Amino acid sequence: MPRYLFHLSDGEDTFIDDTGKELEDSPAAHAYALRVIEKMRRFIPDADKSTWKIRITLASGQSVMTVISRGVAELPQRPFGKRAQPVNHSQKPSL
Secondary structure, three states: OOEEEEEEEEEOOOEEEOOOOOOOOOHHHHHHHHHHHHHHHHHHOOOHHEEEEEEEEEEOOEEEEEEEEEHHHHHHOOOOOOOOOOOOOOOOOOO
């Protein structure tokens, strides 16, 4: 199995992973990076306010992908698309 390295950045500081983790493939590495971000947001104060990037590379140095997770404060405040009109359940269906 390939060894993936997960280099973490919050835009100000970068943390280089020199140990890595052996995983089956790049989708497994992507899922692992998402779990790392989720744990950081849960356990590090104010981590949910920063945009986090994890650059995933193979141990050989070959870049695989970058996972970006925007800060909660940076998320759009409006929903995407149009919302459907609410359904009035009090009306009787016509036959």
